[in-house]
Amino acid sequence: MITSTAPLLDVRDLTVTINREGGLVTALDKVSFFINPSEVLGIVGESGAGKSITGAAIIDLLVPPLKRTGGTITLAGERLDQLSPKAMRSVRGGRIGFVFQDPMTSLNPVITIGQQLCDTIQAHLKLSGSQAKKKALDWLDRVGLPNPDVQFKRYPHQLSGGMRQRVVIALALCADPMLVIADEPTTALDVSVQAHILELLRDLHRESNVSMMLITHDLGVIAKMADRVAVLYAGRVAEISPVGELFNAPKHPYTRGLIRATPMPSATGEMRLDQIPGAMPGLGAVPPGCAFNPRCFKAQSDCRATIPPLYHAESSAFSCFHPLERVTA
Amino acid sequence: MLNYAASRIVQTLIVLLVISFIAFLLVANIGDPLAALLSADATVNERLELIAKLGLDQPLWTRFLHFIGNMLQGDFGFSYRTQDPVANLIAERLPATVELAFVSLLITIAVGVPAGIYCGVHPNSLFGRFIMLISTAGITLPNFVVGILLIAVFSVQLGLLPSFGRGTVVDLGFWKTGLLSVSGWRAILLPAATLSTFQVAFIIRMLRTQLMEVGQSEHIRFARARGLSEARIWYVYAIKNTLLPVITMLGLQLGNIIAFSVVTENVFAWPGLGSLFLQSIQGADIPVIAIYLIFVGLVFMVINLVVELLYPLIDARVLRRQS
Numbered sequence: 001m002i003t004s005t006a007p008l009l010d011v012r013d014l015t016v017t018i019n020r021e022g023g024l025v026t027a028l029d030k031v032s033f034f035i036n037p038s039e040v041l042g043i044v045g046e047s048g049a050g051k052s053i054t055g056a057a058i059i060d061l062l063v064p065p066l067k068r069t070g071g072t073i074t075l076a077g078e079r080l081d082q083l084s085p086k087a088m089r090s091v092r093g094g095r096i097g098f099v100f101q102d103p104m105t106s107l108n109p110v111i112t113i114g115q116q117l118c119d120t121i122q123a124h125l126k127l128s129g130s131q132a133k134k135k136a137l138d139w140l141d142r143v144g145l146p147n148p149d150v151q152f153k154r155y156p157h158q159l160s161g162g163m164r165q166r167v168v169i170a171l172a173l174c175a176d177p178m179l180v181i182a183d184e185p186t187t188a189l190d191v192s193v194q195a196h197i198l199e200l201l202r203d204l205h206r207e208s209n210v211s212m213m214l215i216t217h218d219l220g221v222i223a224k225m226a227d228r229v230a231v232l233y234a235g236r237v238a239e240i241s242p243v244g245e246l247f248n249a250p251k252h253p254y255t256r257g258l259i260r261a262t263p264m265p266s267a268t269g270e271m272r273l274d275q276i277p278g279a280m281p282g283l284g285a286v287p288p289g290c291a292f293n294p295r296c297f298k299a300q301s302d303c304r305a306t307i308p309p310l311y312h313a314e315s316s317a318f319s320c321f322h323p324l325e326r327v328t329a
Numbered sequence: 330m331l332n333y334a335a336s337r338i339v340q341t342l343i344v345l346l347v348i349s350f351i352a353f354l355l356v357a358n359i360g361d362p363l364a365a366l367l368s369a370d371a372t373v374n375e376r377l378e379l380i381a382k383l384g385l386d387q388p389l390w391t392r393f394l395h396f397i398g399n400m401l402q403g404d405f406g407f408s409y410r411t412q413d414p415v416a417n418l419i420a421e422r423l424p425a426t427v428e429l430a431f432v433s434l435l436i437t438i439a440v441g442v443p444a445g446i447y448c449g450v451h452p453n454s455l456f457g458r459f460i461m462l463i464s465t466a467g468i469t470l471p472n473f474v475v476g477i478l479l480i481a482v483f484s485v486q487l488g489l490l491p492s493f494g495r496g497t498v499v500d501l502g503f504w505k506t507g508l509l510s511v512s513g514w515r516a517i518l519l520p521a522a523t524l525s526t527f528q529v530a531f532i533i534r535m536l537r538t539q540l541m542e543v544g545q546s547e548h549i550r551f552a553r554a555r556g557l558s559e560a561r562i563w564y565v566y567a568i569k570n571t572l573l574p575v576i577t578m579l580g581l582q583l584g585n586i587i588a589f590s591v592v593t594e595n596v597f598a599w600p601g602l603g604s605l606f607l608q609s610i611q612g613a614d615i616p617v618i619a620i621y622l623i624f625v626g627l628v629f630m631v632i633n634l635v636v637e638l639l640y641p642l643i644d645a646r647v648l649r650r651q652s
Contacts, residue, residue, distance in 0.1 A: 061554055093556030100554070105547040110569045110644045119565075120555045155645045171555060 007034035008076055008211050009058070009179055015070035016050075016057050016235075018283065025284035027066060028053050029235045032310065035179065038209040042226030042243070044216060044258065046280050050235040051215045052101075055181045058213075059092045060085075076178065094124035097172035097210075099182040103164035103189075107156035113140075113167050114152035117174055124175035139170040144200060162193035166200065173204060180205075181213045186221060198224055219262045223247065231255050234281055234291035236307075241316035251318035254292045290320070298322045330641060333648055337637050341630045346397075348626035352619040353396045356406070357389065360615040365409040405620045410612040415620045418605060424505050425495055426594070426601035430586040432508075432517050433524040434579070440525070441532030442575075448533055449540025449571075450563050460533060467530025476523040476596035483519060491516050493598035520597040524590055528582045535578060539571035546570075572643045580636040581629075588625040 016028035028050045035041045043051045056062045058073055058080070073080040080091060092098070100106035108116060117136035121127060127135065133152075140148035143166040156164055165185065172180055185201065186194040202225060205212055214225055222229055222243065229246045231238040231254065239252040250256040257276035264272065278295040281287060290308050293299040300322065308319045363379060371379075384392055399406070405415040444464075448457045484492035496512030498505045507513030543549060544567060552562050587602070594603035602621070609617040640647045 059554060061550065063550075089556045089558070091556070092554055098551070098554040100547065100551045102547065106551040108548040108552065108566050108570070109646060111566060116552075119557055119561060123556050123558065123561075157646050157649060168551070171551070175556075 008037045009035040010074040013071040014057055016053050016066055017069045019065045027235055027283055031237050033230045033240055035211050035213060038211055039227045040212040040214055040225055042214045042222040042229040043232060044222055044229060045232035048280060049232040051232055052183050055183045055215050059096050059098060060088050093120055094175050095177050097177035097180040099169055099172045099185045101184040101187055103161055103168050106168055107164055109156055113154055117171060120171055121174050139174045143170045161189055162196060165189060165197050179211045183215045234286050236291055237310060237319060239318040245316055251323040252320045253296045253298050253324060256324060334638055337634055341634045345626060345630055349397060349623050352622045353393050356615055356619045360613060406616040408614050408617050410614040415617050418617060422602045422605045425599060426587055428508055429520055429601060430583055432521040433586055434583050436521055436525040437528040437532060441529040445533040445536025448537040452541055464530035464533045467526045472523055472592050473596050475526045476593055479519045479523055490519050520593050520599050523593050524586050536571060536575060539574060540567055543567045543570045576636055576639060580632045584629040584632045587628050
């Protein structure tokens with residue numbers, strides 16, 4: 001799905017540090033990727049790999065002591081990292097919608113759903129109260145809530161988890177953004193509800209052609225939704241590939257490890273499950289060289305000495321001195 | 330909502346009944362009404378007559394029902410000390426105390442709420458820290474010290490405000506108010522300010538803590554991620570989440586001021602319920618103390634009831650917890 005047009009979002013060398021007891025610890029180390037118009041980029045990795053930090057850093061919503069300390073973020077030709085806080089506010093919700101993870105905590109409990117929607121719409125679009133209400137009702141309908149008139153007046157606690165997540169999605173999309181960042185949009189939901197929400201996201205994506213950055217730890221979600229995938233490990237990009245290539249011919253040993261660690265029935269019907277030995281290093285404990293080298297079966301002395309740069313192949317990129325050959329996948 | 334209101338009202342009535350019973354036991358068991366009401370040279374017949382008249386020969390339950398029945402008819406018994414009906418004693422003192430409590434609540438809301446919001450929104454600002462420093466003084470200084478300090482500055486040194494009394498009182502027939510005259514307002518300022526010192530400091534600290542906590546919550550972060558203005562986020566989205574504990578505390582504090590402003594009323598020679606209560610304790614005037622106890626219970630229960638009936642208007646979730 002690589003198109004020749006300029007990317008909608010271009011992130012280069014994004015660096016986020018955390019100020020901890022005097023020392024600076026790197027949480028996100030020169031992360032670079034881009035998202036094309038109407039493309040879905042999946043971001044995968046284990047917990048603590050920096051997925052959510054990446055999403056929050058793009059819209060300048062990092063929680064202190066996390067702080068963006070380097071890199072550029074360009075959205076449709078505009079440098080977001082140089083915007084004033086006021087201009088950034090119109091980007092948040094206006095040009096970039098953000099779907100939060102847990103619908104139980106991300107909706108204001110004492111304000112009606114309709115009010116939350118109308119406030120968001122009117123923060124970005126010049127609409128009268130009744131026009132905003134009409135748009136809000138329209139969005140409640142589009143995200144598949146029955147009786148929008150009734151839901152409009154309800155409080156979050158009167159809805160189920162799945163319905164609330166639909167509201168969260170409506171809130172993220174209601175001001176017609178060009179990019180949606182969805183941070184683990186299905187993780188907090190029941191499995192049956194997860195499928196509905198994913199389907200909704202895919203339908204909305206097809207209808208509106210909005211670009212999407214889908215943050216998840218679930219490769220199943222990636223396989224269903226994403227055009228391209230960026231794999232993060234310990235705050236660095238391990239590999240970025242089109243989704244088919246990622247699953248069939250991963251370049252980075254970590255990517256293959258991640259795929260094999262996901263339960264999937266083989267051709268004979270057996271469940272194969274291989275775990276990667278060891279655990280991802282925590283913040284500030286990243287080993288020298290490639291962050292993955294202590295767990296990597298292909299690690300050699302150069303892996304332990306220097307950080308591998310991001311090598312660009314035709315459709316993919318990977319940071320590994322000894323990438324996997326196609327046949328070994 | 331109707332269920333909620335009904336259950337709250339029934340609870341209130343039950344608690345009031347229990348308080349009445351405790352107050353009744355006080356009257357029935359402490360002190361000797363015969364010694365207080367009979368002259369020293371009363372005959373045995375006079376004595377028996379009074380016992381029958383007061384119903385002291387009846388069983389406890391009958392007397393309690395009688396006590397309740399009298400109260401419902403507005404008969405609260407007689408003071409041992411002055412022989413006046415207790416109802417008159419309280420009615421005479423009530424307006425002064427209620428007006429004092431009302432003005433001090435106004436000061437609390439007008440000063441405490443904006444300052445608390447400021448400190449919660451800007452916890453690290455210089456001015457916010459300054460307010461917190463001052464509020465520590467408000468929490469720790471006892472009322473009588475604040476009162477004496479205010480008198481020393483505004484009455485003695487500057488001579489701006491009177492140090493005692495209610496000023497000119499206007500009689501409305503059912504209510505003697507000091508709030509219709511300039512001298513009445515001048516007189517109420519110092520005691521009301523004294524009473525509100527603690528409340529203001531308390532509300533500031535509570536609002537600040539609440540707001541800082543709500544400010545960290547995920548829904549406020551999501552509101553920010555949707556580009557809502559900071560003003561809307563703080564003054565609508567965050568504040569609404571802090572209102573429940575704040576009005577609960579304001580209600581309890583109002584009850585506290587009405588019932589227990591004894592010290593402040595004494596410092597300012599304020600002719601309110603507090604000084605009546607103090608005199609009754611000193612004179613072991615059990616009927617007045619008992620009725621006062623019931624009255625205090627009533628005040629707290631009614632304020633609490635009003636506050637609880639306000640809850641669903643602020644946060645509809647309280648109705649769900651009911652069912």
